[in-house]
Amino acid sequence: MKEKKLQSPLNRREFLRVCGTAVAGGAIIATGVALGIKTKARAGNVFWQIDPAKCTQCGRCETHCVLPVSAVKCIHANRVCGYCDLCGGYYRSNVKDLNTAAENMMCPTGAIERKFVEDPYFEYTINEDLCNGCGKCVKGCSSFGNGSLYLQIKQDLCVNCNECQIAQVCVSDAIQRVDFATAYKLKE
Numbered sequence: 403m404k405e406k407k408l409q410s411p412l413n414r415r416e417f418l419r420v421c422g423t424a425v426a427g428g429a430i431i432a433t434g435v436a437l438g439i440k441t442k443a444r445a446g447n448v449f450w451q452i453d454p455a456k457c458t459q460c461g462r463c464e465t466h467c468v469l470p471v472s473a474v475k476c477i478h479a480n481r482v483c484g485y486c487d488l489c490g491g492y493y494r495s496n497v498k499d500l501n502t503a504a505e506n507m508m509c510p511t512g513a514i515e516r517k518f519v520e521d522p523y524f525e526y527t528i529n530e531d532l533c534n535g536c537g538k539c540v541k542g543c544s545s546f547g548n549g550s551l552y553l554q555i556k557q558d559l560c561v562n563c564n565e566c567q568i569a570q571v572c573v574s575d576a577i578q579r580v581d582f583a584t585a586y587k588l589k590e
Contacts, residue, residue, distance in 0.1 A: 448579050450566045454552040456576035459537035459544070463553060466567045467535070473559035474535030474568065476513065476528045476551055483550035485523040490546025491539035492516055492526060508542045510534075530556070 452463075452474065463474035488500065492514050497506045502516070513532035517525045528551075535553060543551040555577070569577035 448581055449557055449562055450555050450560060450569060450577055451580050452552075452554050453576045453578065454554070456574045457537075457540070457553055458574045458576070459541040459553065460573055461536055461538075462571050462573075463568050464534050464536040466571050468561065468563060468567050469559070472535035472568075473555050473561070474553050475530050475533045475556050475559075476535070476537075476539055477554045478526060478528050479550045479552065482548055483526065484548055485519060485525060486547065487522040487524060489516075489524070489526060489543070491543030491551045493542075495542070495546060508539050510536065510538065514539055 464472050467473055488497075491508055493500070493506055494508050499506070504512075508514070511532045511534055513529045513534075515527045515529055517527070519525050537553055540551045540553055543549055566577060566579075569579075
């Protein structure tokens with residue numbers, strides 16, 4: 403009968419090699435899991451959104467987004483709009499002449515475009531490239547109009563931060579992370 407040789411205990415060098423391999427493997431697995439979770443969240447399961455009913459148009463969406471130009475943009479609810487001649491989101495209040503001089507405009511970047519439809523109706527569209535998410539037009543529309551303009555986070559622009567900077571400073575708690583199934587609260 404053959405005698406079994408007992409394995410000798412690990413020497414120090416072997417022990418360190420085994421531990422180093424285990425630690426490195428654990429780090430690789432943990433990184434893969436973390437990236438998988440982030441990818442899953444960005445794949446459309448959850449994202450940031452503004453509740454138009456809670457938004458106070460404080461202007462922080464423009465100044466606190468981590469992007470150079472905010473991912474928050476003005477949205478126009480066409481079904482709600484009255485296509486007014488004197489739009490509170492387009493013109494400042496107490497405008498003496500209805501002209502398109504810069505000092506008469508509510509939007510500081512000229513993002514709202516106005517097109518004549520028929521007397522006395524005008525169609526208003528938002529140029530997203532110019533919109534900075536300041537909310538001045540939304541505030542004007544809510545104060546002097548029917549509230550057809552509102553702010554919303556554009557998901558194609560948003561980087562979906564774990565802790566949205568705008569949500570942290572939102573005084574009305576209007577920005578929430580929501581499931582894809584309940585996405586985009588719209589004004590009807």
